[in-house]
Structures are given as structure tokens and as C-alpha cells.
Amino acid sequence: MDRSALFQKFLTFTSSVHEVSHELTRGVKNEDVTPVQYKILEYMMFSQPVTPSEIADCVDLSLPNTSRELRKLTEKGLCEKTTDNADRRRQLFRLSADGQAMMGRVFAQVQQGFEQRIDGLTEEELQELEKALELLQSKVFR
């Protein structure tokens, strides 16, 4: 196997993935959140509740800046803050009803774009697709 050729394919592939996901989330700009704020909300969709430290780690933001953006999101009514009673230094953030609703809209749009892309594929092709996703996920993108 020619490793360099494989690497080339890897490069164009990742570039395509970026392009497509950018394309799919394009409509997010309608909503009143900045890119960084969106990343935070997206992260909160997967794990809730979260502390500022966790967000800072995963979204690659300093703690002070994370705190600032969380405050802005809270002011916009997209997330809510509570104090952890087990350790009162820790603050727990979760999406508010509005935040849930907004991210729901975004994901629905992304899903629709995805469905459109795989529209017309046979059942067999879908199965191959799933296998390919799992394979790459387990062997390269982990």
C-alpha cells in the first residue's frame, strides 16, 4: 500500500468533511450566536450538565473566556446556571428550554441536509456507509 497516496486521500477527505459540515450548519448564522458560542451549545447537547472547566477543556477556551461566553449565553436565555450542592465551587450549566429548542432546530436542519445527501441510496449502500463510518471512526478518527 502506498502510504503517501493514502495520506493524500486522507487530506482531501478531511477537507471535504469540513466543507460539508460547514455547508450543513450554514443556516446557524440566522440564530443570534457567535461561532464560539455555538460550539459551546453543541457541546452541551451531548453532555449535560457541564461545568465551565469541562467546557474550557473540550472547546479549547481559557476559563475566563469560557465564563464570559457562558454569561452571554445565559443573558440570551439559552442556558441556565445552578450551583453544584456537592461542591459549591462548581457551577452547572445546562441548556434552557429555549436553548434546547434552538439546537433542536439546528440539528433538524442538519439532519435534513444529511437525508438529502443520502437520498436515493439503496439499502445495501446505506449498510456499506454505516460500516465505513464505523471503520474509520475506530481505526483513524478516535
Next chain:
Amino acid sequence: MDRSALFQKFLTFTSSVHEVSHELTRGVKNEDVTPVQYKILEYMMFSQPVTPSEIADCVDLSLPNTSRELRKLTEKGLCEKTTDNADRRRQLFRLSADGQAMMGRVFAQVQQGFEQRIDGLTEEELQELEKALELLQSKVFR
């Protein structure tokens, strides 16, 4: 096939791809370019020469801001500007020797990270990998 389940896998997959490519290009911050400037240089690696309009389209930047960033990159000696003689309104940008060298370093580092990830895979697994990349590229990320 459960489309929702497939969509879920798609989501976690793209998120993993982002994470990994972020991880692989982490060292770029050593070089003296901003993220936007890096995207421009990366684009120039694939197609050269390019006009400001093409860059603006592909990197999703307004023309004035593209022009500004290209000026900065030129001042840093990372790219060069020439006028298209066929149409003297058009400006052609290409990487300078320094720019080529820098992007070469970055790509070498990315390649090394990639090799490391696929290290230990058998010849057969590599073949499967290639197939999977091609499949996803052709059916979803196009």
C-alpha cells in the same frame, strides 16, 4: 436501515474528524499566521495560482477582508502577487518559497501524526481504510 441511528453515527463521526484534524494541526500555532491566514495558505497549496475572488469564495471571506489578509501574508513573505496579463484586473497569488517551505513543514507534521495513527494496521486493514475513505467521499462528502 434506521436512518436516525445512521444520522447519529454521522454526527459523532464528523465531530471526531474535526477533533482529530484540530489535534493534528495543533502545532501550526508555532508559525506566525492567524487561523484565517492558515486557511488561505492551505487553499493555495491545492490550487495555485489563485485570485482574491476565488479565495473569497472558497474560504468564505468578503473580498475586502481577503485582500487585507493577502496583503498581510505578502508582507510576511509567505506569498507573492502578480498581475494576470490576460486580464489586468485579476491578481494572481501563489505561495512564495518561504510559504511553500512552511506549509511543507505543517503537512509533514500532519502526515507524521497520520502515520502514527495508522501504525500497526495490517496491509488488509489499510486497503479497507482506503475503500472506506473513497466510499464516504463519493456518497456523502462530495
Next chain:
DNA sequence: CCTTTTTGTTATCAAAAGACAAGTACCGGT
């Protein structure tokens, strides 16, 4: 108690990025 450490917030400042108005130079057609 009394440090020390952890967790988070606030306040600034600077750099990067986005938006937009205005201007220059060139092309293509008339």
C-alpha cells in the same frame, strides 16, 4: 483554625475577524 489548592468570576487590553462605504483600474460592448 489556618494555609493551600481548586473553581470560577470580573475587568482590561490587544489582536483577529467581519461589515461596509468609497475609490481605482481594467474590460467589454456600443
Next chain:
DNA sequence: ACCGGTACTTGTCTTTTGATAACAAAAAGG
């Protein structure tokens, strides 16, 4: 030669993001 459109540049202003110092509150461990 003129005119409308294209390609790009310049200048300016705002917002977003990044970095850092200083602070407060709670926990952890003597």
C-alpha cells in the same frame, strides 16, 4: 470615446476572540 460592469484595494468602524491579572468563595488537608 463613453458607459456599465467586474476585480480588487483602501480605509474605517464594530464585534469577536484571546490573553492575563486580580479577586472571591469553597474545599481539602493539615
